[in-house]
Amino acid sequence: MSSYSTATDAKATSAPAKKKTVKHKVGAHIRVHDSVNSPDFPDISFAGWTAKVVEVSGKKAPFKYFVEWDEDIVSAIPKSYIDRCEAQQIYYRWACLTAEEFSSAK
Numbered sequence: 182m183s184s185y186s187t188a189t190d191a192k193a194t195s196a197p198a199k200k201k202t203v204k205h206k207v208g209a210h211i212r213v214h215d216s217v218n219s220p221d222f223p224d225i226s227f228a229g230w231t232a233k234v235v236e237v238s239g240k241k242a243p244f245k246y247f248v249e250w251d252e253d254i255v256s257a258i259p260k261s262y263i264d265r266c267e268a269q270q271i272y273y274r275w276a277c278l279t280a281e282e283f284s285s286a287k
Contacts, residue, residue: 188256202204203244211248211285213278220278221271225262231286234280235275246278 205211219225230246239245250258255274260275267274 200252203237205234205237205246205283205285207234207237209253210286211246211283213283216276217278217282219262219270219276222262222265225259225280227276232276232283243281246280246283247275249275249281 182195210231212229213227215228218229219227231251231254233251234246235249236247237244238247258273263273
């Protein structure tokens with residue numbers, strides 16, 4: 182057996198590299214961890230806010246999760262936050278988070 186065939190055989194039988202998988206699927210309900218603040222306005226806490234994952238972005242980890250706040254959260258969002266978002270053309274009903282910033286809200 183030549184060294185070429187040994188290397189080729191080893192390559193053919195090795196398992197493909199595992200892809201990092203998305204932890205939370207679109208439609209999942211989530212709750213933001215207590216230590217998380219708005220990425221746009223660090224003085225605004227997202228602690229305990231609940232939402233639904235509406236989009237996952239990225240080809241590999243860390244993925245970006247676009248979440249839409251639940252209606253009870255939207256109705257409680259401070260007007261000052263809404264005004265600041267609108268002034269910077271940011272949609273206040275959504276946020277972009279990483280998987281480390283929230284957990285499932287089962």
